[in-house]
Amino acid sequence: MLILGGTAEAAALAEQLVARGDIVVVTSLAGRTAHPVLPAGEVRIGGFGGAAGLAAYIREKGITRLIDATHPFARRISENAIQAAAETGITLEHMVRPGWECQRGDRWQEVSSLEEAARILPPGATVFLALGRQYLDAFVARSDCRFVIRMVDAPAEPLPFVDHVLILGKPSADPVREAELFAAHGITHLVCRNSGGAAGYGKIVAAREMGLPVIIIGR
């Protein structure tokens, strides 16, 4: 069984399946982070080389079942999984975690793109960007805002923002820790994607409790 991973849910699934003892479980990671937490079972790291490469891997390793448990915003790998499963004739399952729902007290402004999120920020805002490093470009031109940017690993090149603070680390599921971070940096706006899941929900609860506006990019 091949799990396309990179999420907490994929790691939990690998652990469950490995514990059964009757399935060979391989988890595939893209290799985006320098020190990933390795899931149970076998792990391979790095791209396959498109849908054709994934299909070739499936054939070569004798994979009989494919589970796409990647992040809901990782669209290319999910498209590749559909194509590769069709090409090889194996079963594909897609684990899609539900998005977060706006609740009482949330001050969400839902947008459909990074560009729209960047456009609607008010001048002078201090913005917490909870986005991966490949999603930051749209905000660079907003030199009238201050950005607090969190990423897992340090970027290879300095970030091109006029006014920014870089925080290295993963999101916390604990709203108290996220609220402390927002308060320490004088955050006025949170920008994030509607990723769903427990691991990233701390920031949403923290924003709710602090009454902070959240610009949230839909799926």
Ligand SMILES: NC(=O)c1ccc[n+]([C@@H]2O[C@H](COP(=O)([O-])OP(=O)(O)OC[C@H]3O[C@@H](n4cnc5c(N)ncnc54)[C@H](OP(=O)(O)O)[C@@H]3O)[C@@H](O)[C@H]2O)c1
């Ligand atoms: N997007 C996010 O915000 C986010 C957040 C948390 C975790 N992740 C995880 O990080 C990984 C990369 O995300 P992305 O948004 O860059 O994906 P993406 O845009 O859908 O994928 C880009 C390319 O990266 C490779 N790739 C992606 N996931 C892979 C996997 N699990 N195993 C092997 N190769 C993979 C594939 O390369 P080839 O075409 O060469 O095979 C794919 O075409 C995903 O596995 C995802 O679960 C993403």
